[in-house]
Amino acid sequence: MKILKFPENFCWGTSISSHQTEGNNKNNWSEWEKSEKRIKELKKQGKNPDNFISGLACNHYHLYEQDFDLAKELNNNALRFSIEWSRIEPRRGIFNQKEINHYKEVLLALRQRNIEPFVTIWHFTTPIWFEKLKGWNNKKAPEYFSFYVKKIAEEFGSLVNFWITINEPLIYAFLSYHQGIWPPQEKNLIKTIKVIRNLIKAHKLAYKIIKRTSFDSKKHPAAIGIAKNNVYFEAYKNKPINIMLKNLSDYFWNKYFLNKIKNHLDFIGLNYYAHNRIKFSWEKPNEWWDKNENKNISDIGWEIYPKGIYYVLLQLKKYNKPIYITENGIADRKDEKRSKFIVNHLKWIHEAIKDGADVRGYFYWSLMDNFEWALGFYPRFGLYEVDYRTQKRTPRPSSKIYAKICKENFVTH
Numbered sequence: 018m019k020i021l022k023f024p025e026n027f028c029w030g031t032s033i034s035s036h037q038t039e040g041n042n043k044n045n046w047s048e049w050e051k052s053e054k055r056i057k058e059l060k061k062q063g064k065n066p067d068n069f070i071s072g073l074a075c076n077h078y079h080l081y082e083q084d085f086d087l088a089k090e091l092n093n094n095a096l097r098f099s100i101e102w103s104r105i106e107p108r109r110g111i112f113n114q115k116e117i118n119h120y121k122e123v124l125l126a127l128r129q130r131n132i133e134p135f136v137t138i139w140h141f142t143t144p145i146w147f148e149k150l151k152g153w154n155n156k157k158a159p160e161y162f163s164f165y166v167k168k169i170a171e172e173f174g175s176l177v178n179f180w181i182t183i184n185e186p187l188i189y190a191f192l193s194y195h196q197g198i199w200p201p202q203e204k205n206l207i208k209t210i211k212v213i214r215n216l217i218k219a220h221k222l223a224y225k226i227i228k229r230t231s232f233d234s235k236k237h238p239a240a241i242g243i244a245k246n247n248v249y250f251e252a253y254k255n256k257p258i259n260i261m262l263k264n265l266s267d268y269f270w271n272k273y274f275l276n277k278i279k280n281h282l283d284f285i286g287l288n289y290y291a292h293n294r295i296k297f298s299w300e301k302p303n304e305w306w307d308k309n310e311n312k313n314i315s316d317i318g319w320e321i322y323p324k325g326i327y328y329v330l331l332q333l334k335k336y337n338k339p340i341y342i343t344e345n346g347i348a349d350r351k352d353e354k355r356s357k358f359i360v361n362h363l364k365w366i367h368e369a370i371k372d373g374a375d376v377r378g379y380f381y382w383s384l385m386d387n388f389e390w391a392l393g394f395y396p397r398f399g400l401y402e403v404d405y406r407t408q409k410r411t412p413r414p415s416s417k418i419y420a421k422i423c424k425e426n427f428v429t430h
Contacts (some may be wrong), residue, residue: 028378030095038077099137249325286343292322346382
């Protein structure tokens with residue numbers, strides 16, 4: 018067996034987000050989950066609406082210390098989590114000091130366990146007041162966001178070394194404004210483009226604000242990045258039309274946003290889940306994405322394709338920035354594929370490092386089962402199983418495998 022050693026001081030971690038784990042949030046998502054329109058949709062599909070309302074979620078808001086102990090059991094030296102904007106600024110311009118103090122305690126709890134916090138500023142959910150002002154479709158949205166960023170940078174700056182401004186901007190824009198699956202469930206290409214542009218502006222503003230906050234940046238420099246969902250696109254049989262569509266997809270999905278913010282980045286966070294085979298057909302000219310063979314899939318039908326992360330990482334080399342894998346995980350309720358999934362992806366990450374990609378960390382998604390957005394509570398991504406009735410956490414066998422990798426800083430091949 019060949020030992021594939023990772024660099025010294027490599028970040029080994031797990032990721033979670035506020036709305037998916039904390040419970041009892043009041044934001045645009047929590048309101049949409051309970052809306053008459055949403056409930057009618059689910060009943061029409063023969064689904065139980067209760068499984069799609071976040072409610073208490075994992076009660077991480079109160080159990081965060083217990084959950085951080087679980088991360089420590091995994092030998093994690095880093096953990097990615099998000100701050101809930103709707104808690105910090107429940108009314109426009111009015112900040113909740115109680116919630117600010119709560120997140121300070123969260124950060125201190127991580128520090129006490131020698132776990133480096135990677136803090137996501139925005140992970141899909143927004144305050145209700147922001148949504149009433151047309152959300153990210155409002156030209157003033159970046160400005161509204163910047164006030165929130167300034168406040169948390171001032172309050173938490175001395176405790177945070179790594180900031181992630183925005184999670185998966187294109188996923189949000191397309192699912193919310195193009196496909197109409199997520200709130201506000203619109204299908205408008207012009208609005209989709211406008212939202213993407215506003216998110217670009219928001220990131221740049223956030224970057225500048227954090228860099229000039231009141232704490233001493235020379236003694237405590239902040240590294241600022243983004244969590245970008247990139248896909249490995251492949252042209253079926255290298256046919257010219259497939260190559261053309263592949264290049265267009267690659268540019269718009271993987272490169273466009275990063276190209277726009279490349280001068281406002283200290284690192285790139287990569288969320289990798291998918292491979293996408295482009296196969297055009299004149300019989301169905303609008304159906305050329307996601308033509309994978311799907312020989313090996315997760316519980317929610319996503320193709321497992323570890324080699325894709327290698328190609329995506331090599332593509333990111335041109336930006337000459339450190340890279341952290343901020344999400345990589347699998348929905349696997351029975352825990353039959355998770356260990357192999359992690360090991361195989363890490364093998365290809367190691368190969369990318371060998372070929373010049375400056376990868377400095379890996380965060381498995383997710384520490385524990387959680388609320389998976391429009392898919393509700395069904396998908397199970399966690400290294401720890403959650404009983405949502407009792408809130409009991411139970412380690413899955415794969416957690417032992419990952420804990421061993423994190424401790425030894427290598428995988429075997």
